[in-house]
Amino acid sequence: MVERVPPHAAQPRSRLRILLASGAAALGLAAASVVPGVPLGAASPQQAQAADSGKSTLTVAVAQSVDSLSPFLAQKLLSTSVSRLMYDFLTNYDVKDNHAIPGLATKWEPSADKLTWTYTIRSDSKWSDGQQATAEDAAWTFNKIMTDEAAAQSNGSFVTNFKKVTAPSPTKLVIELKEPQATMAALDVPIVPKHVWEKVGDFSKFNNDTKFPIVGNGPFILTDYKVDQYVKLKANKDFWRGSPKFDEVVFKTYKDQDAAVAALRKGEVSFVAGSPALTPAQAASLKGEKNVKVNEGPGRRFFALATNPGAQTKDGKKFGNGNKALLDQKVRQALFLSIDRDTLIDKVFQGHAVNGAGYIPPRFPAYKWEPSASQKLGYGPAKAAKLLDQAGYKLKGDQRVGKDGKPLDLRILCHATDPNDKAIGKYLKEWWGKLGIGLKVDCLDDVSVPWYAGEYDLAFDGWSVNPDPDFVLGIHTCAALPVKAKASAATDNFICDKTYDELYKKQLAEYDPAKRADIVKQMQSWLYDSGYMNVIAYPNAVEAYRTDQIKSISTMPEAAGNIYGQDGYWSWWSAVPAGSGDGTDNDSGSGSTGIVIGIVVVVVVLAGGGFLLMRRRRTTADDRE
Amino acid sequence: MTADSTPALVKQADADTDGPAPAGPPAARSPRARDTKAYLRYVAAKILGAAVSLFAVLVTSFFLFRLIPSDPVKQMTGGRRVSSEQLESLRHQFGLDQPMWKQFTSYVGDALTGDFGTSYQFHAPVMDKIVEALPATLLLTGTAYVLYSALGLWLGTRTAWRNGSTSDRFNTALALTLYSVPSFWLGLLLIIVFAVGIGPIPGMFPTGGLESGNETGFAYVLDVAHHMVLPVITLVAVGYAQTLLVMRSSLLDEMGSDYLTTARAKGLRDDSVRRKHAVPNAMLPTFTLMFVNLGHVVAGQILVETVFSWPGLGGLFYQGLSVPDLPLVQGLFFVFATAVILANTLADVLYPLLDPRVGR
Numbered sequence: 001m002v003e004r005v006p007p008h009a010a011q012p013r014s015r016l017r018i019l020l021a022s023g024a025a026a027l028g029l030a031a032a033s034v035v036p037g038v039p040l041g042a043a044s045p046q047q048a049q050a051a052d053s054g055k056s057t058l059t060v061a062v063a064q065s066v067d068s069l070s071p072f073l074a075q076k077l078l079s080t081s082v083s084r085l086m087y088d089f090l091t092n093y094d095v096k097d098n099h100a101i102p103g104l105a106t107k108w109e110p111s112a113d114k115l116t117w118t119y120t121i122r123s124d125s126k127w128s129d130g131q132q133a134t135a136e137d138a139a140w141t142f143n144k145i146m147t148d149e150a151a152a153q154s155n156g157s158f159v160t161n162f163k164k165v166t167a168p169s170p171t172k173l174v175i176e177l178k179e180p181q182a183t184m185a186a187l188d189v190p191i192v193p194k195h196v197w198e199k200v201g202d203f204s205k206f207n208n209d210t211k212f213p214i215v216g217n218g219p220f221i222l223t224d225y226k227v228d229q230y231v232k233l234k235a236n237k238d239f240w241r242g243s244p245k246f247d248e249v250v251f252k253t254y255k256d257q258d259a260a261v262a263a264l265r266k267g268e269v270s271f272v273a274g275s276p277a278l279t280p281a282q283a284a285s286l287k288g289e290k291n292v293k294v295n296e297g298p299g300r301r302f303f304a305l306a307t308n309p310g311a312q313t314k315d316g317k318k319f320g321n322g323n324k325a326l327l328d329q330k331v332r333q334a335l336f337l338s339i340d341r342d343t344l345i346d347k348v349f350q351g352h353a354v355n356g357a358g359y360i361p362p363r364f365p366a367y368k369w370e371p372s373a374s375q376k377l378g379y380g381p382a383k384a385a386k387l388l389d390q391a392g393y394k395l396k397g398d399q400r401v402g403k404d405g406k407p408l409d410l411r412i413l414c415h416a417t418d419p420n421d422k423a424i425g426k427y428l429k430e431w432w433g434k435l436g437i438g439l440k441v442d443c444l445d446d447v448s449v450p451w452y453a454g455e456y457d458l459a460f461d462g463w464s465v466n467p468d469p470d471f472v473l474g475i476h477t478c479a480a481l482p483v484k485a486k487a488s489a490a491t492d493n494f495i496c497d498k499t500y501d502e503l504y505k506k507q508l509a510e511y512d513p514a515k516r517a518d519i520v521k522q523m524q525s526w527l528y529d530s531g532y533m534n535v536i537a538y539p540n541a542v543e544a545y546r547t548d549q550i551k552s553i554s555t556m557p558e559a560a561g562n563i564y565g566q567d568g569y570w571s572w573w574s575a576v577p578a579g580s581g582d583g584t585d586n587d588s589g590s591g592s593t594g595i596v597i598g599i600v601v602v603v604v605v606l607a608g609g610g611f612l613l614m615r616r617r618r619t620t621a622d623d624r625e
Numbered sequence: 626m627t628a629d630s631t632p633a634l635v636k637q638a639d640a641d642t643d644g645p646a647p648a649g650p651p652a653a654r655s656p657r658a659r660d661t662k663a664y665l666r667y668v669a670a671k672i673l674g675a676a677v678s679l680f681a682v683l684v685t686s687f688f689l690f691r692l693i694p695s696d697p698v699k700q701m702t703g704g705r706r707v708s709s710e711q712l713e714s715l716r717h718q719f720g721l722d723q724p725m726w727k728q729f730t731s732y733v734g735d736a737l738t739g740d741f742g743t744s745y746q747f748h749a750p751v752m753d754k755i756v757e758a759l760p761a762t763l764l765l766t767g768t769a770y771v772l773y774s775a776l777g778l779w780l781g782t783r784t785a786w787r788n789g790s791t792s793d794r795f796n797t798a799l800a801l802t803l804y805s806v807p808s809f810w811l812g813l814l815l816i817i818v819f820a821v822g823i824g825p826i827p828g829m830f831p832t833g834g835l836e837s838g839n840e841t842g843f844a845y846v847l848d849v850a851h852h853m854v855l856p857v858i859t860l861v862a863v864g865y866a867q868t869l870l871v872m873r874s875s876l877l878d879e880m881g882s883d884y885l886t887t888a889r890a891k892g893l894r895d896d897s898v899r900r901k902h903a904v905p906n907a908m909l910p911t912f913t914l915m916f917v918n919l920g921h922v923v924a925g926q927i928l929v930e931t932v933f934s935w936p937g938l939g940g941l942f943y944q945g946l947s948v949p950d951l952p953l954v955q956g957l958f959f960v961f962a963t964a965v966i967l968a969n970t971l972a973d974v975l976y977p978l979l980d981p982r983v984g985r
Contacts (some may be wrong), residue, residue: 065944067746075701075746149714156711204718207748227757228936230838254833255931255940256809259816263832266821448699480709488699488712 311454320454777868
């Protein structure tokens with residue numbers, strides 16, 4: 001046998017050596033990063049920066065990406081929240097009870113015919129480039145949204161009833177309407193500087209993220225942004241309401257919620273919120289943690305069950321395949337009567353929610369509604385069984401069977417990404433099963449397609465409600481139905497009722513807050529009685545922050561509310577930095593241990609590398625011999 | 626590879642040294658020329674195959690993501706105040722109201738010119754978003770690739786050579802265990818232990834991200850390296866086993882070969898027999914695996930990038946899928962597939978240079 005000495009024997013060996021060398025180099029680099037001179041992970045960014053420049057920084061862990069920094073395009077909560085900090089709105093919401101208070105406009109009033117609104121624009125608001133913010137900026141912003149389809153992507157719905165917007169003087173803005181509209185103090189549209197934005201060509205592509213700092217007049221000025229990493233904002237010292245207490249707010253991206261909680265535990269971020277809430281396990285683990293405060297406030301969301309009332313288009317064309325049994329109000333009521341809400345709140349939400357009834361969460365007290373004693377559908381499985389008997393669904397064996405002899409089997413759409421949906425689905429299966437009703441829980445990543453195709457019987461439903469309830473009420477009007485079958489539409493679940501629509505129009509045209517609130521309550525009462533919607537609970541907002549970084553921060557409502565995703569800029573504007581010293585001892589302690597470990601790692605890597613090299617050299621020498 | 630390969634290699638060596646073929650028609654070429662021609666034909670076939678695959682990927686990506694039951698417009702505007710008219714306008718703007726065949730032809734036409742359209746959610750050209758996120762992915766997965774390939778090769782060689790020893794059993798078991806561990810779980814564990822700190826172990830590394838955002842110059846480089854440590858360790862820990870196992874089994878196949886006995890009989894040191902004789906032959910299957918893995922470097926690691934909030938392509942793909950942002954996921958899918966196809970093609974093209982039996 002001929003010995004084959006591979007012609008390129010040396011090549012793989014040297015390649016291997018290069019690979020090993022690269023590995024050792026990378027390890028060395030990694031180890032070197034924990035030696036003195038390089039910031040250790042144990043020190044929070046705020047503390048690290050404080051040492052550098054004395055700046056106080058509030059770091060907020062966020063899960064979302066910024067879709068656009070242009071307020072004309074931004075859709076996501078993070079982006080719209082950042083817009084709130086960068087630009088002033090005409091009005092703001094009071095931190096105590098959400099009523100409209102001055103923003104860029106100091107006052108606003110309708111004309112006698114209710115069709116013209118005049119806003120007085122403040123004269124003490126300046127853009128960060130020194131120019132005065134005027135009514136002309138506001139008029140230009142609204143006109144742009146009204147006339148340029150590309151600029152209407154984010155806030156187009158606010159101007160659909162606008163006829164004309166003018167600025168007769170720098171402090172006077174006039175909006176003429178087609179129909180009376182009670183939501184004129186709830187125009188959540190960021191007002192942008194005309195002299196900057198009029199230079200933009202294509203609004204559909206301009207993301208406002210190329211030139212920093214971005215000219216604004218809100219409580220913070222956006223100074224830096226890196227995609228999927230961070231958004232940095234510095235305090236606007238000239239803000240008319242007063243400068244924020246923190247010098248800088250940084251929204252740092254954490255795509256994994258557990259990693260964000262770990263970052264809070266470590267002190268790398270000052271604040272973490274859930275999406276929409278921290279899980280009960282996360283909250284429980286943080287509760288005993290030193291220097292961490294878990295804040296729990298009434299949520300702005302409701303958690304409900306919705307039934308398919310028969311999918312239809314605007315012109316009345318029916319589609320979908322909802323179970324006809326649910327068109328009977330008695331069947332719907334029987335289903336809701338057999339839900340033990342206390343068990344769900346206790347076992348599924350683990351106490352982080354409150355019992356639901358009205359469509360608007362109690363966090364908005366002006367519109368809070370509760371059913372009367374006679375109206376209330378409490379927990380009553382026996383009553384539910386009777387109602388089903390009356391509706392013609394008798395118990396046969398262990399199944400409810402209709403007059404046509406078919407068993408009553410239902411499907412419920414559940415969000416695969418929401419553990420609450422899945423857990424509640426199991427309870428419903430059990431409770432409704434005892435009544436003889438079959439239930440199939442269809443968990444999907446995205447339920448919108450079967451939902452808009454009307455191919456469901458029941459669905460887990462939920463919305464975040466704004467201080468002004470117009471939007472969530474509007475999604476049940478006939479006007480919200482789709483033009484074509486299965487197409488996207490503003491509707492939530494195809495409800496179209498004349499009585500409800502009339503009430504909706506009345507509340508929109510009613511300028512007296514008390515009278516309007518009364519109509520809104522009537523609408524909630526109608527929704528409750530119809531049984532198409534049944535609100536189970538209002539999940540709490542659960543979030544946490546470091547008390548050694550944030551001394552105090554405003555919740556909304558101020559008495560006991562939430563911090564992240566407020567209507568307004570109160571939380572970050574009001575946050576007060578904690579005094580230095582507290583909590584830093586731990587960090588420096590772990591820092592020095594880290595340095596020791598770092599040095600040990602470097603020594604081990606270098607010694608290992610040296611040993612390998614010496615061995616290799618000796619081997620080569622042996623080969624030569 | 627086994628000793629069977631020897632005659633072929635020897636024949637080639639003979640042909641190379643003995644000069645032109647002794648007889649034949651005037652047009653006959655030398656064996657070397659014949660080999661070169663065969664190789665070029667082989668390469669051309671591989672490149673053609675790659676081009677066909679790429680076109681198939683282009684077509685597949687269009688239909689694949691339309692099978693996802695989702696409405697991009699509704700997802701994007703979910704929870705916001707949007708009228709039916711606005712929804713219709715968005716559908717029109719994104720071309721979603723066009724018939725499927727029209728969407729398809731314009732997609733293929735544009736893609737052939739390198740234009741994958743505009744991301745629905747980011748209002749920016751898809752290629753810009755990809756180019757923006759690519760360096761972060763290459764840095765993370767590229768570094769991990771080099772490390773886990775090197776570690777896998779080295780340990781694979783060691784374990785095979787000491788087959789049956791305690792270190793072999795330990796290393797193989799450890800590699801298999803780590804290979805079975807879900808990467809996101811290991812990542813989270815590393816965050817808890819080495820980023821937050823537990824017991825006497827201090828929090829030494831950042832919990833996530835690519836940088837602190839405060840550094841410049843060399844301090845920035847160190848800062849990025851500091852952020853890379855835990856995600857790289859995670860990727861290496863779950864990734865090196867594959868290379869180790871392939872290298873180990875391949876080398877075990879070689880170990881009984883006669884040419885190694887001959888080498889030993891010549892008095893060569895055991896270490897030299899391993900490095901100069903056994904390993905180069907055992908490298909071939911590992912070489913293929915490494916090229917396959919090289920293609921995956923571009924695709925990133927969705928779970929690890931998510932756990933460590935790494936701003937790379939994996940995370941971007943996840944965000945694209947959640948809408949679904951059709952132009953973005955189509956563009957990314959095409960880029961991922963292209964990387965794998967190109968890496969495989971490159972492996973195919975280079976393989977005959979390492980193993981002359983291939984491509985004849």
